[in-house]
Amino acid sequence: MKIQISYTGRSYQTAAILPAEITLDDGGTVDDALHLLTKDLADDQQLPMSCLLAVSGEHIGTLASHTNQSLQDRDELILIAPVAGG
Amino acid sequence: MGGPAALMLTMGGIGRVIIAHGGDMISPDLNRQVLGSERVLGRPRAEDFGDYLRSMNQFVEVEAIGHEPNATEAAELAERCDIILSCPPTFEERLRLNRAAVEAGIPFIDAAQWGMTGTLIVVKPGETACLECLYPEPPPFEEFFPVVGAISAATGSLAALEAIKILSGTGDPLWGKMLTYDGYRGKVTTVQLQRRALCACCSSR
Ligand SMILES: [Zn+2]
Numbered sequence: 001m002k003i004q005i006s007y008t009g010r011s012y013q014t015a016a017i018l019p020a021e022i023t024l025d026d027g028g029t030v031d032d033a034l035h036l037l038t039k040d041l042a043d044d045q046q047l048p049m050s051c052l053l054a055v056s057g058e059h060i061g062t063l064a065s066h067t068n069q070s071l072q073d074r075d076e077l078i079l080i081a082p083v084a085g086g
Numbered sequence: 087m088g089g090p091a092a093l094m095l096t097m098g099g100i101g102r103v104i105i106a107h108g109g110d111m112i113s114p115d116l117n118r119q120v121l122g123s124e125r126v127l128g129r130p131r132a133e134d135f136g137d138y139l140r141s142m143n144q145f146v147e148v149e150a151i152g153h154e155p156n157a158t159e160a161a162e163l164a165e166r167c168d169i170i171l172s173c174p175p176t177f178e179e180r181l182r183l184n185r186a187a188v189e190a191g192i193p194f195i196d197a198a199q200w201g202m203t204g205t206l207i208v209v210k211p212g213e214t215a216c217l218e219c220l221y222p223e224p225p226p227f228e229e230f231f232p233v234v235g236a237i238s239a240a241t242g243s244l245a246a247l248e249a250i251k252i253l254s255g256t257g258d259p260l261w262g263k264m265l266t267y268d269g270y271r272g273k274v275t276t277v278q279l280q281r282r283a284l285c286a287c288c289s290s291r
Contacts, residue, residue: 008268008275010200010228050225052264054277059215059264078275080266082225083198083205085233086087086175
């Protein structure tokens, strides 16, 4: 199944090193998607653990603590790095 | 982005605006501080920001506080307000204002920016996720980060719009949602936020 990937927030240029879409086996989960996304990132490219995660518009926690739910074909996995600029 | 938010609220005739901002006006901030100018460089910001706001609408009462409120002051201010707009540069300050709003039971709008991206979170205490539901611990502080004044003004104005909607009972506020405008890509994302059952700030409300 195909999963769309969106990355935004702080250091949004990080999106350029992530694929816009990944392919998972049926029954794949959020953690399967995150593993695929991050396994080839260098140490200085790792995503912040406080990144918010959402699946197709529904917030599921942070990179550090989230519901590891199953994904459906065409879901959008959204990563929003924390933003605090005033 | 507290400047554009306060300006839009004042021009909109909101009634009374309390603006809190510490420090003196410095030139690097002139790319986004719409209430400042080269004329007031080196002077305490809050005082001049207050004067500028008063000059924009004689019918709005403006109170300017020349420092960032601590937890006690934030709680006292929340008791005197109908809504809090949170626009400081650190998560510690944002979480402090969030807690003051939740304890006072008043709406809370968090507006933030990084480079060309702005985010907006609208909290109805006891009903929707609060900022601490999202960030139980403050994410790491970043002292230097890019600021584009256009996104500060846009996000601050959207925060003011949400406040006007809430206070006037008009339209559909973004209750419990996070809106992200990624200006770098021209993409808008809206996420429905989830309360955290063990949130130390709001779970008992
Ligand atoms: Zn909470």
